[in-house]
Amino acid sequence: MTLLQATDISVSDGATRLLDPVSLRLEPGEPLIILGETGSGKSLLAQAIMGTLPDSLDAAGQVSIGTRHLRAGADRAAFRRLWGREIAVLPQEPWLSLDPLMRAGAQVADAHRLVRGLPRAEARQQASADLAAFGLGGAAMASYPHELSGGMAQRVAIAAARAGGAPIVIADEPTKGLDAARRDDVAALLLGELGQGGGLMVITHDLALARMIGGRLIVLREGAVVETGMTADVFANPKAAYTRDLIAADPEHWPARETAASVGQTVLRAQGLTLSRRGQVLIEGLDLTLQRGRILGVTGPSGCGKSSLGDALLGLLPPDAGQVIRAPELAPTACQKLYQDPVAAFARKRSLGQSLADVARLHRASAGQIETLLARLRLDPALLVRRPDAVSGGELQRLALLRAMLARPRFLFADEPTSRLDPITQRDVIMMLAGFAREEGLSIALVSHDAALIAKVADDMQQFAQPRPDTAGLRDSGKTMVA
Amino acid sequence: MTTFANSLPLNMPLGRAMGAMVLALVAGFALLGPVLVPGDPFAQSLMKSLAGPDAGAPFGYDHLGRSLWHRLAHALRLSPAIALAAVATAGAAGLILGTLAAARGGWVERLLVILADALMALPGLLLVLIVLAIMPGTALGFWAGLSLVLWVEFFRLTRAATRATLTSPAVQASRLLGFRAAYVFRTHLWPEIAPLMLTAAAFGTATTIMGIAALGFVSVGMRAPTPELGLMMVELLPYWREAPMALLTPVLATFTLLLGLTLLAGGQKQ
Structure with missing residues (x-):
């Protein structure tokens, strides 16, 4: 029936x-x-x-x-x-x-x-x-x-x-x-x-x-x-x-990626890092080394402190204890971030071309660099006249990657950069990201809730468990899941 | 200034366009009226008391035989000028203090918020009256008093918008890329604040003009013989039976001015 x-x-x-x-x-x-x-x-x-x-x-x-x-x-x-x-x-x-x-x-x-x-x-x-x-x-x-x-x-x-x-x-x-x-x-x-x-x-x-x-x-x-x-x-x-x-x-x-050189130059090191948000300890005594040309995969359930870790590595969140040591030759702008929602990461009322030109001017990028990167990321230069809300999520995330690359970063924190993209676009973006790690020696921390993705791409892994299951934790995880 | 021009809507909604047109008409009359028909707003001629229009006075005469055309043009320069000066001062102060409070936080913000709240607790016109009593010169007193009342609104708007924008990923990304505070203000904050400011400024101007007229009407604002909208109304009120048109002239002028400003402030949200 x-x-x-x-x-x-x-x-x-x-x-x-x-x-x-x-x-x-x-x-x-x-x-x-x-x-x-x-x-x-x-x-x-x-x-x-x-x-x-x-x-x-x-x-x-x-x-x-x-x-x-x-x-x-x-x-x-x-x-x-x-x-x-x-x-x-x-x-x-x-x-x-x-x-x-x-x-x-x-x-x-x-x-x-x-x-x-x-x-x-x-x-x-x-x-x-x-x-x-x-x-x-x-x-x-x-x-x-x-x-x-x-x-x-x-x-x-x-x-x-x-x-x-x-x-x-x-x-x-x-x-x-x-x-x-x-x-x-x-x-x-x-x-x-x-x-x-x-x-x-x-x-x-x-x-x-x-x-x-x-x-x-x-x-x-x-x-x-x-x-x-x-x-x-x-x-x-x-x-x-x-x-x-x-x-x-x-x-x-996905095809398995060739493994990176076993030991790279250290870009960032976290020692005994303890982080908390709103009074709840998220990460305790974490030691971490980020190396040139290697991708660190960060996984764990929602609300476990992955984004807080990124903020601490980028110097945006002061740790409760421990420290983040940057390699001495790192410029102040050598650590960049990719956001989960790229639309929110661009100035809303400015055309993408203007935003990128501002970054290129600030970092004295050579004349053709935007064009070179556009071609490399397979982006149409015609997109640059539009505003951030008028291009697709996959294109905008690639533009965000382009913008970060203009600052000549040595470390990139990618916070769930593809969780809102469909599978085909996700693969393209992740492969491009991995390409920058291989070819430019960029050190990347890639956050994802997709264990299979991390397993295919990452050279090293950092897995987090659920924070202590008190009521605050439960409430918190409910909220972050919706986000 | 280019950012300012960019942030204004290119295709204005109908209400806004109509408001701008009405205001242009009023401003045109105030500025060009006395040029087209030369005359003196203070010259009395008791023979022509409450007389109808003639070539030298297209709107007729008041109870002292003064040309309403010229008095009105003068009044329509005075109130808006005071209002615009007060709104500009208050807007600038509110913008600077609001951005400061949101960006700095801590005790700077707490102190400014307490000050703003304390001022909000006082009736606005009372505050203007107190300042009028202290300051020499009525126009200057109005400007200072009204600025003191108006900045709170701009401060609150700016602070709220700035606080939300400063925590956004877009601003965080700009900071990580090495941009300084001036760039963050120009590209992230100002485009968010500007439309709010325009609306608040139009409403603020309307409130101010109304306030000046109200104090004039109860005879504690501008002094006679200065032509002022509220003062003109109360002077002509006793003659409403003999010369209703003379009384209606300042009333209609005030109404048109406020209508234009309100339409400009309202418009449609994009």
Whole structure:
């Protein structure tokens, strides 16, 4: 029995077609994955199927759920009646979708009482049983969302979404902003949902998640279906060129890098470094050496002090104890940084060309250096007349790298420079970064939550554990994950 | 100055353009009116008391037979001039102190914030009256008193915008690249502050003109026979039945001026 069938779903904004007609079926026990990068139309497809598209967009096509047949883009009230009972939607970033003023248990119990119509006491019992099934004990029942860790909040949100007993679960970007370990937990949780013969639809750009979930796969790009098939088959033998590129761009498939010279000249050294933010000790007694031409991979869960380490190495955050020793020949501007969000790292109202020219003038860069670097980073000089918010994230991150290189740095702290980029762009940026380390002898500290990426690129590793698990830590990790 | 020009919106929203046009009309009248029709705002001719318009006085005459055209043009130079001077002083002081407070932090910031809050607690017009009593010369007193009241607004705006901008990655990147404070101000802070300042300056000018008129109306501001908007209104108020147009002239002029400034300040957020 097919749980959900969508026929020729298309979405358009006035005369502009945003999503070409797509048909799909959701079978019990077989997950369906919609894979695509930002702007591929995958969220539009899901919204059209759930009936949650914004009013300004038009949808066409037919959705059949059980015995009901609904027209996408119309029948809004009919769709609404299905929410919670037939379709459960797991929200993006669930810790933001919980009521901050309500205890976790009560939120799940409310869903049982109001959606399924259970009496109050029974709803409460059922909620407690649901949370226990997710490994959350009585303490979590009585906790407010801010007292829960990100992973716990996610389980509560799933329990609340599932309380109505809907057989179909749609998860929209369930791993957005999560690190690798947490991502595996989410995959296991979602697969656990299938045990009851339900249907699972996952919308994601995360190849690792897609591989773990398995089932069937639809690859979308620019509003059109690129490839469909069984997930395992597509990963083993991608047919479309785009899918091949996408899979090859997964860090796990990157070619191994030739190892750097075993010992390089020391650029920066940290001795007995102890750092804290807002009274919480993040790093204690850390010794670290950054060498010429080598890449140090920094990994660890959110909120463990990776960015603080960078600030301390760059001289922006005074350490509580210990010291950072710079090689004596280092110029004051020899340590540079790449930011997670490159848009925020450029002057908002200045053209990129002006910003770069300012840096070139300050550092007396030779006349053609910007052009040389543009060519090397495969950037179109026409981009320079634009403002930072008018170029793509991948281009802007390369421009940020160009800007840093104009200062002739010896050390570069790259703080999750590719976490907001799609896999293909991510590979390009990381490879260029690695190229600068090899060819210019730049020392790089590369922060990433992607262990596979670090394993492929880094010469040395620095792994951090979760800071001491007091309440402040839990609260903090929740916040940084959202960022 | 190029940064200033760049930060102004090139395609002004409709409201803003209309406000600028209204203000240009008022300024044109104030500056060119007495040139087109020569005359003296102080010359009395009791024979023409409350008389209608003629060639020498296109807006007619007041109760003392003085040309309303010339008195109005004079009044429309005086109040805006005081207001603009006060706003310029207050804007400069607020900008410098606000940037200083946000950049320095610590006790400098705390002290300035306490001072600003203390001034906010006093009614503005009362403060102006106190300064008027101390300072010699009414125009000078108005300028000093109004500047003292107005800078707080600019200070608060600048401090808030600067504080947010200074903690941004963009400023951190500029500092790491070796840029000095002057560059950070020019490329990061000023483009953020300038549009706020323009709006606050237009509102501030409107408030100031209103304040001068209000004090004139209750006869504690400018002294007769100086032509001033509020003073003209209160002088002509007893004759509203005989010469309603004479009373309406300063009222309409004030209204037009304030409308222009408010439209300029409002506009649409880009």
